[in-house]
Amino acid sequence: MTPGTLPALVDAAALASAVDPGALLATGGAVDGLRTAARVLVEGIGKGAVYFTIAVGLTLVFGLMGVLNFAHGAVAMVGAYLGGLVLVLVVGANTGTVATILVFFVALALVFAVTTAAGSAMEVTLIRPIYDRTPTYQILLTFGVSLVIEELARIVLTLRGIQPNPQWQAPMATTPDVLLGRTDLLGIGVRRLYLFEIAIGAVVAVAVWAFLTKTLYGLYIRAGSEDTEMVQALGVDVRQAFTVVFGVGTGLAAVGGVLLMWDPIWGPSVLLSVDVLLYAFVVVIIGGLGSFTGTLVAAGIVGVADSVTTWLFTTGIVAFPGLSEVTIFLLLVVMLIIRPQGLYGVEEVGGH
Amino acid sequence: MAISDSDSLSDEAAPLGEEAPVDETDPIPPSTATGGLREHLRDHAVHAAVIVGFLLYPLVYEALLATPAATLAEAFLPAVTFMIAVLYMGLFAMSFDFVSGYTGYLSFGHAAFYGTGAYFVVLAANGQVPGIPAGTPFMITLLLGAVLAGLLAIVIGSVSFRLTGVYFAMITLGFAQVIYELIRSWGYVSSNPTEGTTVSGDALAVGVPYIDALSLNLGRLTGESVENLLGLGIDLSATVVSYYALGIVVVVCYFAMQRIVHSPFGRVMVAIRENEERARAVGYPTYRFKLAAFAISGFFGAIAGGVFAAYSRSVAPDGTFYFLVTADALITTIIGGFGTLAGPVYGTLFTQGLEDVLSTESGGIATLLREGIPEGVYETDLFGVSLELFVNTAVDGRAPLYLGIIFVLFVLFVPNGILGTLRDRLGGTVGKRLPDHLRRYLR
Numbered sequence: 001m002t003p004g005t006l007p008a009l010v011d012a013a014a015l016a017s018a019v020d021p022g023a024l025l026a027t028g029g030a031v032d033g034l035r036t037a038a039r040v041l042v043e044g045i046g047k048g049a050v051y052f053t054i055a056v057g058l059t060l061v062f063g064l065m066g067v068l069n070f071a072h073g074a075v076a077m078v079g080a081y082l083g084g085l086v087l088v089l090v091v092g093a094n095t096g097t098v099a100t101i102l103v104f105f106v107a108l109a110l111v112f113a114v115t116t117a118a119g120s121a122m123e124v125t126l127i128r129p130i131y132d133r134t135p136t137y138q139i140l141l142t143f144g145v146s147l148v149i150e151e152l153a154r155i156v157l158t159l160r161g162i163q164p165n166p167q168w169q170a171p172m173a174t175t176p177d178v179l180l181g182r183t184d185l186l187g188i189g190v191r192r193l194y195l196f197e198i199a200i201g202a203v204v205a206v207a208v209w210a211f212l213t214k215t216l217y218g219l220y221i222r223a224g225s226e227d228t229e230m231v232q233a234l235g236v237d238v239r240q241a242f243t244v245v246f247g248v249g250t251g252l253a254a255v256g257g258v259l260l261m262w263d264p265i266w267g268p269s270v271l272l273s274v275d276v277l278l279y280a281f282v283v284v285i286i287g288g289l290g291s292f293t294g295t296l297v298a299a300g301i302v303g304v305a306d307s308v309t310t311w312l313f314t315t316g317i318v319a320f321p322g323l324s325e326v327t328i329f330l331l332l333v334v335m336l337i338i339r340p341q342g343l344y345g346v347e348e349v350g351g352h
Numbered sequence: 353m354a355i356s357d358s359d360s361l362s363d364e365a366a367p368l369g370e371e372a373p374v375d376e377t378d379p380i381p382p383s384t385a386t387g388g389l390r391e392h393l394r395d396h397a398v399h400a401a402v403i404v405g406f407l408l409y410p411l412v413y414e415a416l417l418a419t420p421a422a423t424l425a426e427a428f429l430p431a432v433t434f435m436i437a438v439l440y441m442g443l444f445a446m447s448f449d450f451v452s453g454y455t456g457y458l459s460f461g462h463a464a465f466y467g468t469g470a471y472f473v474v475l476a477a478n479g480q481v482p483g484i485p486a487g488t489p490f491m492i493t494l495l496l497g498a499v500l501a502g503l504l505a506i507v508i509g510s511v512s513f514r515l516t517g518v519y520f521a522m523i524t525l526g527f528a529q530v531i532y533e534l535i536r537s538w539g540y541v542s543s544n545p546t547e548g549t550t551v552s553g554d555a556l557a558v559g560v561p562y563i564d565a566l567s568l569n570l571g572r573l574t575g576e577s578v579e580n581l582l583g584l585g586i587d588l589s590a591t592v593v594s595y596y597a598l599g600i601v602v603v604v605c606y607f608a609m610q611r612i613v614h615s616p617f618g619r620v621m622v623a624i625r626e627n628e629e630r631a632r633a634v635g636y637p638t639y640r641f642k643l644a645a646f647a648i649s650g651f652f653g654a655i656a657g658g659v660f661a662a663y664s665r666s667v668a669p670d671g672t673f674y675f676l677v678t679a680d681a682l683i684t685t686i687i688g689g690f691g692t693l694a695g696p697v698y699g700t701l702f703t704q705g706l707e708d709v710l711s712t713e714s715g716g717i718a719t720l721l722r723e724g725i726p727e728g729v730y731e732t733d734l735f736g737v738s739l740e741l742f743v744n745t746a747v748d749g750r751a752p753l754y755l756g757i758i759f760v761l762f763v764l765f766v767p768n769g770i771l772g773t774l775r776d777r778l779g780g781t782v783g784k785r786l787p788d789h790l791r792r793y794l795r
């Protein structure tokens with residue numbers, strides 16, 4: 001805890017290198033300009049899909065319970081490692097591409113199941129006793145839990161000799177070749193990994209949308225984000241609903257983590273915890289805490305803004321790589337000034 | 353409570369929890385109207401005792417290291433370097449608690465002020481701040497940095513205080529992250545801004561500017577040592593001199609904040625925490641009060657950062673502006689007691705003590721285990737993990753883990769923290785209630 005030894009965020013250079021400046025630099029001509037713009041846009045949507053996946057669980061939990069889960073990032077980090085573990089154990093040198101992607105989905109489902117159970121248990125044992133206190137204490141408690149998870153992860157990683165350096169390269173090496181290069185989509189050359197992430201993001205979005213609109217607990221969440229007290233008054237077993245929703249929210253955090261595992265910008269590392277948390281906060285606050293649509297739209301906005309500024313500030317127009325990360329937090333600040341409840345948020349969310 | 357106040361009959365019968373704030377509002381409780389001065393002295397007797405404890409600590413620690421219990425003392429008592437961290441981190445946590453604990457607005461971006469103070473002091477010492485020559489006395493740059501942080505707090509606060517609750521916490525975090533990212537990539541600060549920058553010149557001195565006799569040079573490696581203090585035969589190392597010099601700053605800041613908290617201004621802050629709408633209805637312009645409290649808090653937060661920078665002679669964005677620095681203050685405040693000004697210092701004492709006990713640098717538990725356990729047992733494998741490996745990975749330097757667990761337990765079971773709970777038990781501040789309690793037990 002001594003200042004000066006605090007972990008750094010993901011290296012700005014690594015972030016910048018995600019969009020090859022040389023390849024993207026328009027060499028003149030309106031068509032080239034348009035192509036570059038299209039590519040930056042698609043990559044922005046790719047980033048947005050990732051942001052959506054890591055933020056949606058946070059907004060579900062806040063929508064019903066008014067609990068801002070500070071352990072969200074830590075769970076995503078655990079998800080990245082668990083997903084990586086499954087892939088590293090199963091995927092060998094000659095496992096085919098299709099099989100690898102299948103294993104990825106098996107890992108996704110497994111990790112979701114495990115973390116959902118763990119999240120439910122955490123809600124019952126730790127958070128349930130303090131609902132009657134001010135929301136500050138729920139923030140504090142989940143923050144404490146994230147500290148414990150991070151340190152436990154560090155201990156396990158050192159004990160098993162997994163992580164001599166911050167980046168665990170093993171799961172990244174399992175990425176199938178199909179996802180590594182660029183694909184010539186309408187002549188704009190998009191990284192295939194982004195397309196994969198967009199697909200997963202879409203699947204998660206549809207699944208969560210179905211959960212929200214087709215299941216009873218989804219109904220509770222939608223009603224709860226409007227008026228928790230009324231939901232209680234109507235005789236809903238709120239305690240049980242809280243447990244289920246907190247579990248699902250935690251599980252979704254881990255799904256986000258598994259998705260980040262193959263991404264060269266993120267990759268499994270303990271530092272992922274704080275990183276993911278901050279990004280998730282920005283997205284859910286811009287979208288409006290507790291709003292599914294808001295999270296979807298905000299993730300897109302943040303993704304595109306990130307992609308555009310990363311491109312702008314690394315192509316020599318303004319050489320200031322840190323500025324792209326500044327942009328994201330500036331978006332947060334500007335949004336809170338103009339519209340504190342976010343794009344789609346209702347005021348006084350979560351009954352607090 | 354307003355009803356029970358006007359109804360004088362029910363005043364005596366009010367439950368303890370409700371009575372305590374009333375007691376604090378009144379500087380001199382009616383029962384001791386004649387003994388007001390005595391009460392005042394009693395209050396400060398506890399302060400004096402704590403200060404004397406801090407004053408004597410390095411000497412006692414040194415003395416203990418010379419006794420047969422040296423190994424145990426080294427393992428379980430924090431070294432002086434950790435006590436210095438208690439001072440500056442304690443001051444920072446106090447400044448955080450000043451606004452968050454007393455007005456109830458959780459400032460998640462408080463590190464912005466700590467970092468401002470720290471960077472201002474270092475840049476000014478290197479002559480990089482326009483208009484401030486390199487030789488300007490440290491105390492002046494410290495105060496200027498603090499004023500700058502206060503102004504920054506007004507700018508951030510004027511926007512942020514339009515929001516409440518979680519949104520306030522998030523917007524302050526947003527501002528701090530913006531500043532953090534800017535400092536991290538601003539080439540003017542140093543050639544490698546991610547790594548931070550260091551003081552290139554002489555040691556920075558705490559003291560009255562232009563009066564050399566009162567100055568004490570800070571810094572563990574470059575500060576001054578005192579030999580044969582006042583002819584008493586006591587030698588003080590550079591570390592210990594820094595400890596005392598920093599201690600002076602912290603004590604002055606503590607009493608300044610304590611005065612504000614106990615003034616009518618501080619009462620309004622508490623009123624805002626308890627019920628802001630009512631405070632506004634009574635006629636207080638709460639927005640201005642919150643803003644002023646935030647600015648004062650930013651001022652003292654920057655002083656904490658400034659003395660830290662002067663002592664360590666280097667600053668890095670991750671150790672000053674980063675979100676986790678605020679988190680440190682938050683943890684120590686909760687453990688020490690949210691809404692009690694002195695609590696954060698005890699919280700920091702606790703966390704730094706834990707850190708010291710669990711680190712090898714200053715001979716903690718890990719060292720004891722390594723030396724105390726027989727070689728054979730120590731190196732035996734159990735499920736592929738030897739005790740040696742376990743000690744190295746799960747004990748040595750693992751303070752955040754145990755701190756996290758303790759923090760969770762505090763949030764669950766001791767929400768008022770060490771000092772807050774003590775006050776609840778005693779039914780008032782320690783200074784006011786302890787003598788009576790002691791008398792009762794000693795009689």
